[in-house]
Amino acid sequence: MSADREAVLELQGVQFGYSSRPVLEDIQLSVAPGSFLGLVGPNGSGKSTLMKLLLGLLEADEGTIKLFGTPVQSFRDWNRIGFVSQKAGSFNSGFPATVFEVVSMGLYGKIGLFRFMKKKHKNRVMEALRLVGLEEYSGRQIGMLSGGQQQRVFIARALVSEPELLILDEPTVGVDADSVRNFYELLKELNRNKGITLLLVTHDIGAMSDYVTDVACLNKCLHFHGATGEFISNKDEMMRAMYGHDVSVIEHNHDHGHHDHHHDHDRSEAVK
Amino acid sequence: MIDVFFQYDFLRYSFYTSLMIGILAPLVGVFIVVRRLALLADTLSHITLTGIAFSMMMARYYPAFAAINPVYTGMGFAVAGSLMIEQLRKSYAYYKELAIPVILSAGIGIGVVFISLADGFTTDLFNYLFGSVAAVSRNDFTAVAVLTAVVSLLLLLFYKELFFLSFDEEQAVLSGIPARALHLMFIVITAVVIGISMQIVGILLVSALMTLPVAAAMRIAASFKQLFLFAVLFGELSVIAGMTAAFYADAAPGGMIVVINLLILGAVLSADRFLKRKEKPVWTSS
Numbered sequence: 308m309s310a311d312r313e314a315v316l317e318l319q320g321v322q323f324g325y326s327s328r329p330v331l332e333d334i335q336l337s338v339a340p341g342s343f344l345g346l347v348g349p350n351g352s353g354k355s356t357l358m359k360l361l362l363g364l365l366e367a368d369e370g371t372i373k374l375f376g377t378p379v380q381s382f383r384d385w386n387r388i389g390f391v392s393q394k395a396g397s398f399n400s401g402f403p404a405t406v407f408e409v410v411s412m413g414l415y416g417k418i419g420l421f422r423f424m425k426k427k428h429k430n431r432v433m434e435a436l437r438l439v440g441l442e443e444y445s446g447r448q449i450g451m452l453s454g455g456q457q458q459r460v461f462i463a464r465a466l467v468s469e470p471e472l473l474i475l476d477e478p479t480v481g482v483d484a485d486s487v488r489n490f491y492e493l494l495k496e497l498n499r500n501k502g503i504t505l506l507l508v509t510h511d512i513g514a515m516s517d518y519v520t521d522v523a524c525l526n527k528c529l530h531f532h533g534a535t536g537e538f539i540s541n542k543d544e545m546m547r548a549m550y551g552h553d554v555s556v557i558e559h560n561h562d563h564g565h566h567d568h569h570h571d572h573d574r575s576e577a578v579k
Numbered sequence: 580m581i582d583v584f585f586q587y588d589f590l591r592y593s594f595y596t597s598l599m600i601g602i603l604a605p606l607v608g609v610f611i612v613v614r615r616l617a618l619l620a621d622t623l624s625h626i627t628l629t630g631i632a633f634s635m636m637m638a639r640y641y642p643a644f645a646a647i648n649p650v651y652t653g654m655g656f657a658v659a660g661s662l663m664i665e666q667l668r669k670s671y672a673y674y675k676e677l678a679i680p681v682i683l684s685a686g687i688g689i690g691v692v693f694i695s696l697a698d699g700f701t702t703d704l705f706n707y708l709f710g711s712v713a714a715v716s717r718n719d720f721t722a723v724a725v726l727t728a729v730v731s732l733l734l735l736l737f738y739k740e741l742f743f744l745s746f747d748e749e750q751a752v753l754s755g756i757p758a759r760a761l762h763l764m765f766i767v768i769t770a771v772v773i774g775i776s777m778q779i780v781g782i783l784l785v786s787a788l789m790t791l792p793v794a795a796a797m798r799i800a801a802s803f804k805q806l807f808l809f810a811v812l813f814g815e816l817s818v819i820a821g822m823t824a825a826f827y828a829d830a831a832p833g834g835m836i837v838v839i840n841l842l843i844l845g846a847v848l849s850a851d852r853f854l855k856r857k858e859k860p861v862w863t864s865s
Contacts (some may be wrong), residue, residue: 322781362753387753392749402746406801412743416754421736448801464750 313376315340315472315504323356330356332528334370335519338521340471343498343505345515345535348525355393357525358476360391362390374473389465393477396457400450405461407445410435433462433469437525438501438561439493455486459493466497472504473497479511487511491518511548524549552572586744588827589713593718593779597818597832599727600776600788605796605814606734608789609806610765612797614744618679619766620786622664622772623657625686628782630656632693632708639697648719649707650774657770660686664765710781710833712826723775732770736763742803779818780835786813791840801816811841813843 308386316338323331331353338344350353354361359365360372363379372379375387404573410432411424418428436442439459449460465473473492479487486571495518497503509515516522524540525550584594611620633656634649660682667678694704704712715723732838734741741762743751752758776785796809828835 385753390750390753394745394749398615399748401797403797403800403803404807405744405747408742408803409746412738412746412750413754415739415743416756417749418739421738424739446801 310374313340314338314373315375315576316506317371317373317376319361319371321371321372322367322368323353323360324368330527331360333483334525334529336523336529336532338504338506340504341502342521343431343495343519344507345519346506346508346523346525347510347512347515349510352526352549354510354525355476358474358508361474362388368566369568384416386468386504387471389457389468389470389473389477391465391473391478393480395461395478396454396481400473402450405445406436406441406447406449406450406452407432408462409449409460410445413467417468431467431469435463438466438497439463450523452488454578458486458490459481460523462493462497466503470503472506474506474508476508477508477510479509498500517569580827581819582859583821583826588717589715592715592717593712594822596715596720597657597822598815599723600772600779601815601818602811603727604729604732604776604788605770605792605810606807607629607769608793608814609810610741611769611789611794612793615839616769617786617790618666618676618779619661620769620773620789622679622683623687623692623766624782624785625683625771626660626776627653627773627785628691628707629693630654630661631685631782632690632697632704635701635704636693636697639671645821650719650778652731653777654771654774656857657773658767661766661770662763665722665763670768677791706781707777708777708781708783710777710784710825710836712779712822712832714778719778726775730772733764733768737764739763749783754835779822779832780836781831784833784837787837787840788817791837791844792817793843794839798847798851817843 314337316336318334318336321331321334334357348356356365360367361379364383374382375384399567403425411428414424414428414431418424433442433445436445439462441456441459441463444456448501449457452479453462480489482490491514494507500507507519508516516535516539521533522535523529530549611617630653631649634647634652637644644865664678664682667681668675671677694700709789732834740756743756744758744761748758752842773785776788780788791805792810792813795813796806800806800809815838817836820839822832825832825835826829
């Protein structure tokens with residue numbers, strides 16, 4: 308991480324607890340512009356809490372959180388950040404809105420109150436749909452699309468306001484294994500070609516590590532924060548530290564016949 | 580057939596008013612349905628009854644009160660009731676739906692007490708319950724026209740915010756949309772629209788005009804914008820046909836309007852079964 312480029316996201320000594328129960332301890336995290344960070348951790352590791360802190364929905368007990376160099380408390384430039392929530396996919400699938408209408412929502416904050424969608428905004432919506440490869444689906448009802456396609460729609464909604472940082476919270480939950488790979492491919496492309504900094508929060512260590520440039524392992528405190536290559540070579544040790552016992556991570560061998568194993572793995576993790 | 584409404588003043592203003600509620604009720608109804616607030620509309624209409632009963636009781640003991648149109652007292656009660664619902668929803672954070680039956684029964688219970696203390700059931704009260712073809716005077720109509728303009732303008736102005744909030748409240752709040760203020764505004768709008776509509780369709784059926792056209796429109800609308808279009812179309816169709824039928828059959832218009840709406844809904848549902856059979860959802864992975 309070069310010192311001359313300001314970190315997109317920086318956490319220093321962040322501490323947080325619900326009542327007296329500590330959830331996050333002494334978190335140091337820095338996301339350089341143009342990187343693709345995978346933040347992994349088991350259920351209950353504090354990932355969601357960290358998300359809420361980053362988005363200013365919760366306030367840290369100690370430490371500082373900076374977004375583009377500005378402390379989160381005084382950060383107002385939310386258009387620079389796109390966010391795809393874990394809950395994005397749990398909308399009512401009978402909702403009679405088209406893909407185009409859903410992606411348009413991503414611009415509403417930017418357009419502001421008392422103003423309307425203009426031609427240039429409509430063009431941007433189509434541009435965002437083109438980026439995720441769903442241009443032809445713009446007139447389709449959102450509920451008619453598959454889980455993987457819906458996930459892309461929500462990415463497009465986050466991209467349409469042209470954010471510099473895109474935060475994705477468990478975006479692959481409920482998406483079938485084939486679509487997950489395609490989805491990560493898309494993220495990698497956005498990161499490389501569009502220069503969008505990505506923060507991917509997930510419990511799915513397997514597939515993710517083929518795509519991200521950096522990894523951070525979270526379980527109450529950060530167990531690892533560095534380049535992906537380094538993470539992979541120390542994976543077993545990392546896993547033990549994070550989960551408190553040996554975990555065998557099922558490697559992705561790009562053989563599509565083994566997806567059932569992968570699901571089992573996800574589930575066994577989720578139980579803990 | 581419709582021309583009879585233009586021969587008499589008292590019919591004309593009722594007819595114009597019904598044309599406006601044919602637009603307003605479904606417009607508000609779309610948001611009520613997609614936000615799953617249909618029971619809220621019902622509750623607010625029952626509190627409107629309380630307000631009207633209060634007004635009638637006061638008019639009996641204090642004649643000065645008779646000068647105030649009970650509809651406005653009703654609207655006032657509905658707005659106050661909507662604020663109480665919000666308060667109760669906060670008090671019972673884990674059983675939010677409890678607020679609805681509490682306010683609903685409070686509305687009817689207190690309303691019945693007021694009715695007994697007034698003159699008991701009168702023709703006036705019957706008209707408020709089931710609607711009337713001749714309820715709107717010229718002055719009332721002016722107020723209706725102004726309120727219609729204001730409500731339509733507000734809905735147009737905040738269309739995108741209300742749409743976003745209905746679809747994905749969390750993300751809408753994150754993007755800086757003032758959810759609380761808009762929700763409050765929306766509830767007040769609902770109370771006002773109920774007050775306007777009940778003069779024609781009656782308190783007991785006002786929520787039908789907000790939900791039935793939307794229910795029918797939902798089966799055929801391809802987009803959110805189309806949902807408004809079809810809902811208003813069905814709403815207008817039902818009030819025009821319902822008012823005409825009510826006049827000639829000398830029946831309560833509220834009932835007729837609901838019957839027409841049910842016919843539309845039935846027609847759409849059966850047409851839908853034939854048309855949608857060909858078009859199946861696409862379940863291919865991307």
